[in-house]
Amino acid sequence: MSVLPPFSLRRPETIDEALETISFDDLPLGGGTELLLAMRMRMLLPDSLVAITRIPELQSIEIDGGDLVLGGAVTHHAASSSSLVRDHVPILAEVLEQVGNPRIRASGTLAGNLVFAEPKSDVIPILLALDARVVLVSTNASRTLTIDEFILGPYFCAREEDELLTQIRIPTERVNHAAYVKYQTMERPTVGVAALDLQTAEGRRTRVVIGAVGPLPYRFDFLPSQDIVGKVIAAEVEAIPDAAGSERYKRHVTGVCIDRAIARLAEQRGR
Amino acid sequence: MSEAMISIRTSVNGMAHSSVVPARLTVAEYLRDELGLTGTKTSCELEVCGVCSVLVGDLPVSACAALAAELDGREVTTVEGLADGNELSPLQQAFIDTFATQCGFCTPGFLIMATSLLKTNADPSAEEVADYLDGNICRCTGYRPIIEAVLLAAERMRTGT
Numbered sequence: 001m002s003v004l005p006p007f008s009l010r011r012p013e014t015i016d017e018a019l020e021t022i023s024f025d026d027l028p029l030g031g032g033t034e035l036l037l038a039m040r041m042r043m044l045l046p047d048s049l050v051a052i053t054r055i056p057e058l059q060s061i062e063i064d065g066g067d068l069v070l071g072g073a074v075t076h077h078a079a080s081s082s083s084l085v086r087d088h089v090p091i092l093a094e095v096l097e098q099v100g101n102p103r104i105r106a107s108g109t110l111a112g113n114l115v116f117a118e119p120k121s122d123v124i125p126i127l128l129a130l131d132a133r134v135v136l137v138s139t140n141a142s143r144t145l146t147i148d149e150f151i152l153g154p155y156f157c158a159r160e161e162d163e164l165l166t167q168i169r170i171p172t173e174r175v176n177h178a179a180y181v182k183y184q185t186m187e188r189p190t191v192g193v194a195a196l197d198l199q200t201a202e203g204r205r206t207r208v209v210i211g212a213v214g215p216l217p218y219r220f221d222f223l224p225s226q227d228i229v230g231k232v233i234a235a236e237v238e239a240i241p242d243a244a245g246s247e248r249y250k251r252h253v254t255g256v257c258i259d260r261a262i263a264r265l266a267e268q269r270g271r
Numbered sequence: 272m273s274e275a276m277i278s279i280r281t282s283v284n285g286m287a288h289s290s291v292v293p294a295r296l297t298v299a300e301y302l303r304d305e306l307g308l309t310g311t312k313t314s315c316e317l318e319v320c321g322v323c324s325v326l327v328g329d330l331p332v333s334a335c336a337a338l339a340a341e342l343d344g345r346e347v348t349t350v351e352g353l354a355d356g357n358e359l360s361p362l363q364q365a366f367i368d369t370f371a372t373q374c375g376f377c378t379p380g381f382l383i384m385a386t387s388l389l390k391t392n393a394d395p396s397a398e399e400v401a402d403y404l405d406g407n408i409c410r411c412t413g414y415r416p417i418i419e420a421v422l423l424a425a426e427r428m429r430t431g432t
Contacts, residue, residue: 007294037318
């Protein structure tokens with residue numbers, strides 16, 4: 001059994017207290033589902049971990065000014081079983097119920113998934129599709145970024161070393177219909193496709209977001225009059241070959257998932 | 272650097288423990304090495320195989336990738352806590368009755384996860400059982416009797432037989 005490298009552990013009870021210690025060598029610890037594995041593999045060797053699991057504000061789920069607001073320590077399970085989430089953004093609850101396995105969902109947090117910028121994520125594509133924003137706080141500043149401003153590449157996000165991701169804000173009144181179709185044979189999805197009918201400032205759009213198959217999620221917006229053909233969209237994404245399949249295979253599966261997601265939207269429209 | 276230590280108070284299978292543990296000690300190491308509860312196994316240490324599953328409160332956790340320090344103030348149930356004295360839980364009895372154990376190494380994890388499922392879903396379908404146990408691996412590949420065991424236990428618990 002390979003043991004974790006040594007570190008000291010802080011257990012603050014407020015965000016301010018946590019911010020005093022968070023730094024390049026002192027990392028926030030949420031569920032630990034990614035961080036502790038990275039440490040065991042010696043990819044990260046922090047001096048200390050700052051457990052944010054005891055900070056009540058970071059566990060909160062609330063509606064604020066047209067946004068569903070999830071605190072930075074909210075787990076996949078807590079969010080998907082929340083009636084606020086289920087009522088206001090049901091597609092998010094549906095996706096979170098499919099993340100990893102029940103243990104990952106019970107410990108893992110949405111914020112942790114974002115900060116790790118894991119490319120094979122279910123969470124990041126659906127949050128991108130929903131126009132979610134993240135709030136990052138440091139001792140003397142706070143800023144809000146969109147998901148595409150925050151997720152910069154595989155395992156690479158815009159969080160500065162002294163920042164804590166305190167909130168995920170999801171607009172609630174934009175989605176008319178939504179579907180998520182993924183294909184998965186291993187621990188992480190081969191591809192995940194979110195399709196949404198949205199009301200945007202420019203009018204109605206059908207949005208397709210493709211996650212897990214490439215280094216970043218891809219977003220495509222279509223007018224209601226446009227035909228959406230899975231194969232055509234799949235030709236435009238980067239499909240990274242790995243143990244889950246070749247590039248050609250993954251592109252094919254991506255096209256199939258897009259068509260299925262669009263078919264599910266059509267079903268919902270017909271109801 | 273000297274090892275950073277943390278004081279914790281926790282309840283494991285109904286028994287209170289006050290311990291001073293290294294910050295880096297995992298729940299699995301704490302249960303197995305400090306408390307001698309070796310029913311909880313470790314294998315992949317990547318939260319994928321499920322053999323280290325324990326309940327913290329009502330929720331399942333991979334003991335290989337959780338810190339013992341985070342058990343402070345929490346209640347833990349391991350496979351050793353499922354039986355009531357010498358009386359096996361309905362799920363444990365169903366595992367015996369359907370021959371759902373082969374080499375037995377994965378069994379504690381399956382028992383904990385199935386216990387967690389039946390706490391929230393008293394009448395799961397075979398598909399729901401398979402879906403919930405998707406994160407548990409049986410390398411003897413005896414999945415069918417495991418699913419049968421969970422369905423049988425659920426039925427016995429509902430009908431009181």
